[in-house]
Every structure is written in C-alpha cells, then in structure tokens.
Amino acid sequence: MTYDFDLFVIGAGSGGVRASRFAASFGAKVAVAESRYLGGTCVNVGCVPKKLLSYAASFHDEPSIAQSFGWELTAKSFDWTKLINNKNTEIQRLNGIYKNLLVNSGVTLLEGHARFVDAQHVEVNGTVYSAKHILITVGGWPFVPDIPGKEHAISSNEVFYLPEQPKHIVIVGGGYIALEFASIFKGLGSEVEVIYRGDLFLKGFDNDVREHLKQSFEAQGIQLRFNSTIKAIEKRANNQFVAQLDDGQSITTNSVFYATGRKPMLDNLNIEAAGVALDKRGYIQVNPHYQTSQPNVYAMGDVIGRVQLTPVALAEGMAVARHLFKPEQYQPVDYQLIPTAVFTLPNISTVGLTEEQARAQGFDVAIFESRFRPMKLSLSALQERIYMKLIVDKASDKVLGCHMVGPEAAEIIQGLAIALKAGATKAIFDQTVGIHPSSAEEFVTMRTERT
Ligand code: NDP
Numbered sequence: 478m479t480y481d482f483d484l485f486v487i488g489a490g491s492g493g494v495r496a497s498r499f500a501a502s503f504g505a506k507v508a509v510a511e512s513r514y515l516g517g518t519c520v521n522v523g524c525v526p527k528k529l530l531s532y533a534a535s536f537h538d539e540p541s542i543a544q545s546f547g548w549e550l551t552a553k554s555f556d557w558t559k560l561i562n563n564k565n566t567e568i569q570r571l572n573g574i575y576k577n578l579l580v581n582s583g584v585t586l587l588e589g590h591a592r593f594v595d596a597q598h599v600e601v602n603g604t605v606y607s608a609k610h611i612l613i614t615v616g617g618w619p620f621v622p623d624i625p626g627k628e629h630a631i632s633s634n635e636v637f638y639l640p641e642q643p644k645h646i647v648i649v650g651g652g653y654i655a656l657e658f659a660s661i662f663k664g665l666g667s668e669v670e671v672i673y674r675g676d677l678f679l680k681g682f683d684n685d686v687r688e689h690l691k692q693s694f695e696a697q698g699i700q701l702r703f704n705s706t707i708k709a710i711e712k713r714a715n716n717q718f719v720a721q722l723d724d725g726q727s728i729t730t731n732s733v734f735y736a737t738g739r740k741p742m743l744d745n746l747n748i749e750a751a752g753v754a755l756d757k758r759g760y761i762q763v764n765p766h767y768q769t770s771q772p773n774v775y776a777m778g779d780v781i782g783r784v785q786l787t788p789v790a791l792a793e794g795m796a797v798a799r800h801l802f803k804p805e806q807y808q809p810v811d812y813q814l815i816p817t818a819v820f821t822l823p824n825i826s827t828v829g830l831t832e833e834q835a836r837a838q839g840f841d842v843a844i845f846e847s848r849f850r851p852m853k854l855s856l857s858a859l860q861e862r863i864y865m866k867l868i869v870d871k872a873s874d875k876v877l878g879c880h881m882v883g884p885e886a887a888e889i890i891q892g893l894a895i896a897l898k899a900g901a902t903k904a905i906f907d908q909t910v911g912i913h914p915s916s917a918e919e920f921v922t923m924r925t926e927r928t
Contacts, residue, residue: 482508484801485599485608487591487746490517492778492790493614494575498582499798507584508608510591510601515575517616518779519787521568526637527657529564531820534664538859545857555665557642564637593751596771610773610801613753613761614794615746617739617779626710629718630733633658643667643731647720649707651678653819654736656690660822663699670700670728672707672720679819682880683831685846689864689882693823696860707733741780758782765809767797775801784815816894818887823861826886828894829878835868840877843869843903845923851884852914865919867903874902879920889917 484500486493489511497509514521533555540550579586589602598605619632631639633654646662648655651673663669671678671694678701679687694701702722709721710733720728741760748761754770756762760782763769767777777793779785792810799807816828835842845867854861863883870877879893896905911918 480597480607480609482506482585482606482608484508484610484612484798485591485606486510486612486614487599488517488614488616488778488780489515489575489579489586490614490616490778490790491519491787492794493517493612494579495791495794496612496614496777496798497584498578499795500802501582501584503798503802505798505802508587508606509579509584510587510589510599512588512590515572515579520571520575522634522637524787525571526564526568527661528820529567530560530637530661531657531664531822533560534661535822537664537666537822542853542857542859545854555642557639557665561638590745592745593747596751596753596774610775611751612767612797613746613748613769613774613776613780614778614790615742615780617785618742618744619735620738620740621735622737624707624709626712626718627735629710629712630735632735636734639732645730646670646732646734647672647707647728647730648734648736649673650736650738651675651680652736652738655734656694656819656821658734658736659694659699660820663697664822668700670702670730672702672705672722674704674706676703678703679825681831682819682825682827683866683868683878684833685866686825686827686831686864686880686882689848689862690821690823690825693861693882694821739779739785741782743780756782766800767793784812786815786817789815814894814897816887816890818890820887823863823883824886825880825882826890827878827880828890829876829897830868831878831880832866832868835870835877841871842877843871844927845869845903845925846927847919847923849916849919851916853884863916863919865923867906867920867923869903874904876901876903876906881920883916885916889920892917893920 483505484507486497486509489509497507501507587601591599591601594600594605598607621627621630645668647670648659649672659669659671677687706723707720708723711719718730718733720733751774752771753774754762761776761780763776763781767775769776775797778790796810818826847865848862850862866880868878906921909921911921
C-alpha cells in the first residue's frame, strides 16, 4: 500500500519539529500539521519569552550594584509595552527560523488543525492525508481548576501578552511557572502574592533549596500564602478582581494568574478514531519506543506526561525519527540525571537526587553545603546569598545530587550534570582545581561534611 506520507506529525513544537526534520533527513516523506504557532509552547508561551522576561526582571538590582562600583545611573523606569513588543518581534523571528528549518529540510508544512479520521488518515483544512506512521506531539495546555470566576483568571498563555503590567498580581501554584513569574513581576516592580495549597512550594525539590528560595522571596517582599486556595474570583470595576480565599480572607488585585500545571492538549483531535489509549491521568500511553496502543501511531513530548522539558522532547523526537527511519543509529532516551532549572531570581538548578530522595532510596549520605554572599554584591548593601549543596553516597563516594540557588545556577549545573553522568565521586570533585574567583569553584572546595 502507498501512502501520502511516511510520517505525519501532528504539532510543530520543539519535539515535533525535531522529529520531522530528522525523519526527512533520513529520507522519509514527512508532513507536519500545526494549527497555532511554530515552535510550540517553548518558543511562543514558554521557555523563550519567559527567559526574556526574566532577563528584564534581573535588571532590578543592577543599578544599585553598579552604584556600589562607582557608577551613577539615572532614575530607573521600566516600559512593559516596549518589553512585550521587543519580545514579540524576537518570537516572530524564531517562528520564521522554525518555518525555514522545516521547509529547507523538505518537510511539508500544513498550517491548520489536524484531526484523526482513522489510525492511518488525518484531515487538515478539509483534505484527508494517509500516512504510514503518525506522530502525536500536540503538547499541553494550562490547567485552571474549576472555581466560580475562573474565566477572570489568566494562565501562561495570556501572561505574555498582557496589555498592561499589573500593579498587583496574585499567582496561584507552587511550581516552575508560578515561581518564575513571581520573580518576573516582582523584578519588574509589581506587588506579588503567591498562593500555594501546600506547606512549602517546589514540591519534589530538595528541602534546603525550597527553604532558601522561600527566605529569598520573603526578603524581596514577595507575599507568600501557604496552605491556601482561592475558592472564587469576582470581577470589580476598574479592572480589579477579588480573590476569595478558603479561610474567609480576600485579596483585591489587578490580575489572578493560575500556574497550576498543564494537561495534554487533545481537544478536537478525534483521537478515539485512531484507537489510541490514554493512561489514568489522561496522557497518551506509550511503550519504550513511544508507540501507542495503535502500533503505527506514536506520541512523545508533553502529551505523554513523562518529563515536560524541551530538551527531553528534542531527545524523544530524535529517538522516534531514528527508531522509524534510521534504526542503526537508534539510542533510547536516557531519563536518568536530567538537569533542570527554575528561572526564579535567584535561579535554582539541580541534577540528581535530593537529600530526601537519596535517604528514601536507602543511601547513607554525606551532605556538603555552602552559603555565601556573591562577590558581585560585596560592595553593595544587598544581602542575597548563594546556596550550594552536594549529596554524596558514603559507600561509593559517588555524588548523587548537586543543587544550587543563585545567579547563573543553570550555567553551572549543566557542567556538573556531565560530571554526574560520568559517575564522578566526591574525591574527583575535590581533585578538580577551582576557577578563582568564581561562585562555581565552591562546588570543588566543599571539604567539611554537614553534621
Ligand atoms: P508544575 O507541575 O511545576 O506546578 C503546578 C503547581 O500547581 C504545583 O505547585 C501544584 O501543587 C499546583 N496545583 C496543581 N493543581 C492545583 C489545584 N487544583 N489547586 C491549587 N494548586 C494546584 O506546573 P507548572 O504549571 O508550573 O509547569 C508545568 C510544567 O512545565 C512543569 O512541571 C515543567 O515540567 C515545565 N516547565 C519547565 C520550566 C523550566 O524548565 N524552567 C519552566 C516552566 C515550566 P502541588 O505541588 O501540591 O502538586
């Protein structure tokens, strides 16, 4: 049987574009359908614009630091509209690059919503295409709990396009997005209140890291309400909203931003027609080769609900392309020791086990940690401190986890992730000569075990 395409990819996010390009470079006839924006969440309403906004916020303290080094800077002012316009221009540039990457690699780009007709056919803009293999990479979509007034809340889809910077913003959630935006808005001068349902945000991160960030946020004047949820949102005049809390209190604000996780974006895909099974959480169920319950249909990226990070989707996209069209080069994705960063101010970055995970897994651990004021602040009145932590298995001397809260944490932990992948022991960390003066050198000079 002949097909219109060897591979039909639904969704041109980071992973979908990677799979399409690689498959095409291996000689496959490939189409990719995208109904929204090229580059998906990461490029349009995620990692990229978030980091740009985070850079903008990071200038908050720079004038006073510069003054401590003798510079006299004029009064600070910040223009939200200019930032958003410049950010939009950059995103459009990246959308164009994604388009060129696809077209130049011979992939057919179909701009429209794709819908399954059956397991071998997909319809886009009224045309039905047949494909030997279909790959679902439709990503996720913000989840907002069902409360009265939820239509007044914004999510990460809207926050990048707000016509005005809110003077006061309530951010709900205690994960990556909530805390990154708490830092962004605080740095840009908004009053920020974070509402989290648990005892302490960043569940799953090392407890010392969570505590350090909490203290830093409090010192910056970010209001934190733990063990709290909003039960209703009411709209008032003058673009004001009132968030009614479950404890009877209320907060008047200019914006209520929900960052309470994401759900797979399966709406209107007619996935039932393809006979693709979902798991208990509603994500697409796949085997180790990203094959769904329908053998010719594959899925990867956020829609399978494993690790919702762009570099993981890129790796999965490559694995699918190789598995299908270049099996001799196939390598499974290694989900061990995936480094990650939360671009709060200060940044958090981590690789490997937390102290709590290491102990729960039965390791007898030695803990090394360091708290210090970065040299860049030493002439200023700013008191922010860096936190670094190593978790070491006493039996093998292997470093099980590295954690950092402080400037450029992601840049530092990326290198340490290689060391951990290579199985570095604490002795190897100790034998490594530091780069002086730097913050990173502290990771190779921690000699005293925490008692
Ligand atoms: P997260 O899963 O990180 O955090 C969701 C937060 O919302 C958690 O604190 C959770 O609480 C809370 N929550 C969930 N449901 C409810 C509810 N019904 N009521 C109140 N609170 C609720 O999701 P995000 O939306 O922040 O981000 C989605 C994913 O995107 C991340 O997990 C990450 O994989 C990725 N991402 C990565 C970034 C990076 O690499 N820097 C940046 C942004 C996103 P609890 O902890 O109690 O479950």
